Amino acid sequence: MIDDPHQHVCDEYADNLAELALGILTGRERAATLAHVDACPRCAEELQQLARVSDAVVSIAPGVEPTVGFEVRLFSRMGLTETPPTPSIAPARRRATPLRWVAASPRWALAAAAVVVALVLGLSLGLSSGQRSEGGRHEVATATLTEKGRTVGRVSTYGGANPWMIVTLADSATDGRVTCEVVTANGVTHKVGSFSAKDGYGAWGAPLRVAPQAVRKAEVVSSNGTVIATASLS
Amino acid sequence: MIDSGSTDEALLASMALGDQAAAVVFVRRYQRRVFGLAYSMTNDASVSEEVAQEALIRVWRHAPVFDHRRGSVTSWVLTITRNLTIDALRMRRAVPTDPDDFAASAMMSLEHNPEDAILRGDVSDVVRSALSELPPEQRRAVVLAAVYGRTALEVSEEEGIPLGTAKTRIRTGLMRLRVAVAHVRETEDER
Numbered sequence: 020m021i022d023d024p025h026q027h028v029c030d031e032y033a034d035n036l037a038e039l040a041l042g043i044l045t046g047r048e049r050a051a052t053l054a055h056v057d058a059c060p061r062c063a064e065e066l067q068q069l070a071r072v073s074d075a076v077v078s079i080a081p082g083v084e085p086t087v088g089f090e091v092r093l094f095s096r097m098g099l100t101e102t103p104p105t106p107s108i109a110p111a112r113r114r115a116t117p118l119r120w121v122a123a124s125p126r127w128a129l130a131a132a133a134v135v136v137a138l139v140l141g142l143s144l145g146l147s148s149g150q151r152s153e154g155g156r157h158e159v160a161t162a163t164l165t166e167k168g169r170t171v172g173r174v175s176t177y178g179g180a181n182p183w184m185i186v187t188l189a190d191s192a193t194d195g196r197v198t199c200e201v202v203t204a205n206g207v208t209h210k211v212g213s214f215s216a217k218d219g220y221g222a223w224g225a226p227l228r229v230a231p232q233a234v235r236k237a238e239v240v241s242s243n244g245t246v247i248a249t250a251s252l253s
Numbered sequence: 254m255i256d257s258g259s260t261d262e263a264l265l266a267s268m269a270l271g272d273q274a275a276a277v278v279f280v281r282r283y284q285r286r287v288f289g290l291a292y293s294m295t296n297d298a299s300v301s302e303e304v305a306q307e308a309l310i311r312v313w314r315h316a317p318v319f320d321h322r323r324g325s326v327t328s329w330v331l332t333i334t335r336n337l338t339i340d341a342l343r344m345r346r347a348v349p350t351d352p353d354d355f356a357a358s359a360m361m362s363l364e365h366n367p368e369d370a371i372l373r374g375d376v377s378d379v380v381r382s383a384l385s386e387l388p389p390e391q392r393r394a395v396v397l398a399a400v401y402g403r404t405a406l407e408v409s410e411e412e413g414i415p416l417g418t419a420k421t422r423i424r425t426g427l428m429r430l431r432v433a434v435a436h437v438r439e440t441e442d443e444r
Contacts (some may be wrong), residue, residue, distance in 0.1 A: 082285035
């Protein structure tokens with residue numbers, strides 16, 4: 020095996036190369052390492068690869084839906100004059116009455132739902148069906164809404180001083196006026212509110228008059244009393 | 254014609270010409286990533302909004318000078334966001350999220366949003382997986398350096414370890430991630 024004399028020089032810069040790639044090398048060490056990289060194609064290539072890995076570490080942060088109204092404020096600051104319509108939905112905690120139907124199209128229904136859910140869930144992450152989180156000040160529960168065994172949406176309840184409930188529907192058989200009801204642990208059914216769905220899509224939020232912890236089931240009921248979709252929160 | 258299917262580079266090129274529609278598409282594509290990175294680093298929605306807005310405004314203003322030969326659009330945008338978040342944390346003297354929490358939220362992320370998958374690409378998935386397999390002390394050192402911009406000296410002080418040990422943890426951790434990424438590339442080349 021032939022000993023590569025350049026390898027010894029490169030080895031001296033190994034630590035610095037990693038730190039340079041991470042953008043944390045400073046002063047003379049940085050200057051000396053850059054000078055070496057400039058003269059060493061092998062280290063230059065290594066630096067490029069390490070920098071890509073460093074970038075990738077930053078990129079693994081999970082996406083989070085921004086706070087409500089983010090786009091409106093941003094587009095205003097950017098001076099965009101021809102911004103597309105944004106779901107006109109006010110912060111849920113400030114509303115005393117149930118939110119009205121907010122979406123005219125499936126896309127906006129989901130977008131609006133995402134905004135509301137992100138707000139109400141306090142940007143909580145990683146909740147899966149049926150889970151309850153007590154990591155923050157308020158308890159949050161979320162569950163899948165099913166229609167004849169098929170997932171058609173999601174129900175989330177939000178605790179705290181002013182409990183709220185969020186329902187989203189996507190590609191369900193729901194159309195027109197529907198009622199959302201919850202069944203508590205003692206078997207009593209409570210009406211949450213009546214809303215409209217369009218072509219199977221919808222999203223709404225409303226104050227919850229019962230303790231979220233007591234809710235065992237949520238139902239979307241048609242105007243003739245038929246239960247269209249259910250979600251188990253037990 | 255700019256639409257939601259346009260590439261990042263095409264959007265930036267149009268934004269550089271003042272195309273507002275391109276800016277809207279770009280913002281909608283990246284706002285979750287940008288806000289999510291800031292939120293993962295601060296655990297503060299208010300700071301995250303401030304940082305995310307500033308980052309996207311800078312992208313809009315500096316779109317004409319973006320050079321695709323120096324890296325991907327995603328890296329550029331997230332690096333701007335990361336640096337602004339570090340600045341915001343320093344200015345407010347706020348406590349950043351623990352590197353373990355950052356890594357955990359990234360590794361536990363079970364999102365299957367197609368846009369995110371496209372934006373992240375295979376390398377990020379590999380890095381996420383490789384990061385989870387690093388010894389905890391190396392993982393913390395790499396996250397502290399790569400995400401929070403901590404120098405080796407700062408890592409040694411925060412972790413209560415000698416400078417040499419901090420340097421070794423940073424380098425060894427990053428090299429292991431590098432090997433994992435290289436392995437995937439080789440596998441792809443063989444296909």
